[in-house]
Amino acid sequence: APAIRTRGLRKTYRSFTLRQVVAVEGLDLEVPVGGVHAFLGPNGAGKTTTIRMLLGLVRPDAGTIQVLGHDLPGGLEAAVTRVGAVVEQPKFFPTFSGRRNLALLARGAGVDERRVDEVLEHVGLSERARDRFRTYSLGMKQRLAVAATLLKDPELVIFDEPTNGLDPAGIHDVRATMRSLAEQGRTVLVSSHVLAEVEQVADTVSIVVRGRLVADGRVADLVGSR
Ligand code: ADP
Numbered sequence: 001a002p003a004i005r006t007r008g009l010r011k012t013y014r015s016f017t018l019r020q021v022v023a024v025e026g027l028d029l030e031v032p033v034g035g036v037h038a039f040l041g042p043n044g045a046g047k048t049t050t051i052r053m054l055l056g057l058v059r060p061d062a063g064t065i066q067v068l069g070h071d072l073p074g075g076l077e078a079a080v081t082r083v084g085a086v087v088e089q090p091k092f093f094p095t096f097s098g099r100r101n102l103a104l105l106a107r108g109a110g111v112d113e114r115r116v117d118e119v120l121e122h123v124g125l126s127e128r129a130r131d132r133f134r135t136y137s138l139g140m141k142q143r144l145a146v147a148a149t150l151l152k153d154p155e156l157v158i159f160d161e162p163t164n165g166l167d168p169a170g171i172h173d174v175r176a177t178m179r180s181l182a183e184q185g186r187t188v189l190v191s192s193h194v195l196a197e198v199e200q201v202a203d204t205v206s207i208v209v210r211g212r213l214v215a216d217g218r219v220a221d222l223v224g225s226r
């Protein structure tokens with residue numbers, strides 16, 4: 001089974017003026033197991049809404065969702081324990097070190113604290129782990145968010161526009177992190193509105209426009225030369 005499969009997924013919002021806004025329109029999304037899969041589309045295409053439905057945060061109007069072989073919503077609990085999501089900056093304590101912040105999260109999640117050093121190493125933050133969070137660059141903050149997600153050792157890691165607002169060094173760091181997750185055998189789903197970024201980081205891609213899938217397949221075949 002693929003890591004993610006949706007069929008006929010649909011979500012409509014009602015705007016302030018009570019106009020219907022179709023965010024996701026009959027979306028068939030298929031994310032293979034392993035590698036980095038990009039979810040590419042312009043702003044407003046429905047990427048965030050789709051990701052929120054995959055995470056059980058938004059209820060679809062219609063359609064089916066399978067995540068790691070579990071049907072949602074019934075299998076949500078079984079699925080989400082194996083999924084990590086980097087969808088917004090978590091609230092870290094600015095005056096605590098990165099390591100201390102993660103140790104607190106690990107304790108809260110019932111994760112062995114020895115895992116903290118592993119995940120810091122994994123995202124390339126070991127050397128700065130004992131510095132205060134507020135001294136970190138944006139890219140480092142984003143990598144700490146990834147490290148927090150990795151505490152529970154997820155098989156599937158979902159990123160919603162993770163490089164927004166980052167400088168080139170930060171973008172490079174986050175890209176390296178996504179590649180290394182895939183090299184470890186995890187599945188990465190990353191949304192983006194930047195074609196060049198998809199060409200650099202992804203193996204496969206689904207392209208969404210106005211809530212509909214318009215193409216999917218290998219990046220090399222569809223858009224780039226990777
Ligand atoms: P993307 O992530 O691709 O930029 P979104 O899923 O955020 O797309 O948005 C898809 C459409 O749904 C847009 O037209 C957006 O304005 C609308 N939308 C998203 N969230 C809401 C909401 N909570 N209420 C009303 N409209 C929304």
Ligand code: ADP
Nearest residue numbers: 121122123124125143172173174176177178180
């Ligand atoms: P290059 O191969 O372009 O020389 P590196 O991958 O060696 O670059 O490292 C460049 C940047 O990526 C550095 O800022 C480093 O901290 C960061 N980095 C290194 N390893 C990882 C990793 N596993 N995850 C995230 N960032 C990393």
